[in-house]
Amino acid sequence: MSLEFANRAEAGRALAQRLTEKPREAPIVVLALPRGGVPVAAEVARALNAELDLILVRKIGAPFQPELAVAAIVDGNPPEIVVDDETSALCGVDRHYIDAQAQRELREIERRRRVYLGSRPPADVAGATVIVVDDGIATGTTMRAALRALRNRHLKRLVLAVPVAPAETLASLRSEVDEVVCLSRSSPFHAIGPFYSDFHQVSDDEVLAALHSVRHLEPVLKPLT
Numbered sequence: 001m002s003l004e005f006a007n008r009a010e011a012g013r014a015l016a017q018r019l020t021e022k023p024r025e026a027p028i029v030v031l032a033l034p035r036g037g038v039p040v041a042a043e044v045a046r047a048l049n050a051e052l053d054l055i056l057v058r059k060i061g062a063p064f065q066p067e068l069a070v071a072a073i074v075d076g077n078p079p080e081i082v083v084d085d086e087t088s089a090l091c092g093v094d095r096h097y098i099d100a101q102a103q104r105e106l107r108e109i110e111r112r113r114r115v116y117l118g119s120r121p122p123a124d125v126a127g128a129t130v131i132v133v134d135d136g137i138a139t140g141t142t143m144r145a146a147l148r149a150l151r152n153r154h155l156k157r158l159v160l161a162v163p164v165a166p167a168e169t170l171a172s173l174r175s176e177v178d179e180v181v182c183l184s185r186s187s188p189f190h191a192i193g194p195f196y197s198d199f200h201q202v203s204d205d206e207v208l209a210a211l212h213s214v215r216h217l218e219p220v221l222k223p224l225t
Contacts (some may be wrong), residue, residue: 012043037134058105072145082145136192
C-alpha cells in the first residue's frame with residue numbers, strides 16, 4: 001500500500017525517524033538534491049545533528065519530453081555526465097544533443113550555486129558517512145549521476161535515502177551505494193507527486209530557508225580551506 005505525505009517536511013521527518021533507528025558513524029554529511037530534496041534533507045540533518053549541503057545535479061531531458069531523463073550532469077571538476085543508454089536510444093538522442101544540453105544545464109548549476117551557497121565552500125565529505133536525500137526517485141538517472149560522482153570523493157559510507165521510489169529503480173541503484181533507505185518501494189510506479197498532498201514546485205526562497213534552518217547547528221565537518 002502506498003504512503004502519502006502531507007508535504008516534504010513530513011516526509012523528511014518520517015525518513016529521519018527511519019535513519020535514526022540504527023547508529024551511524026560520524027562524521028555525517030547530508031547532501032540534498034535541489035530543489036525538492038532540500039526540505040526533506042533539512043529534517044534529516046536536524047535529526048542526525050549533521051551538516052547539510054547540496055549536490056548540484058541537473059537532468060537532461062528528451063527533446064520532446066523534457067521530464068524524461070536521457071542523461072544527467074553533476075557539478076564537479078570536471079563535471080560528470082551519466083547517460084541512460086536505453087532511454088536515449090529509444091528517444092533517438094545522440095551524444096551531440098546530450099553535450100549541448102549539458103552546457104545549458106551547467107549554467108543553471110552555476111546559478112544555483114551562486115544563489116544557494118554564495119561563497120560557502122563545499123562540505124568536506126572525504127572520510128564521512130554521506131546520506132544523499134531527494135523527495136523521491138522516478139527513473140533514477142539524475143540520482144545515479146549524483147551517486148557516481150560522489151564515489152570518487154573517498155567517502156567512508158554512502159547512503160541513499162528517499163521517501164518513495166519504484167522498486168525496480170532502487171534495485172538498479174543498489175550497486176551504487178552501501179545502503180538504501182526508502183519508506184515506500186512502490187510497484188507499479190507512475191510519478192512522485194501522488195505520494196504527497198502538497199507537491200508544489202519548491203522555490204529558491206524555500207531552499208534558502210531550509211538551508212538556513214540547519215546552519216545554526218555546529219557543523220560536523222570543517223569546511224574546506
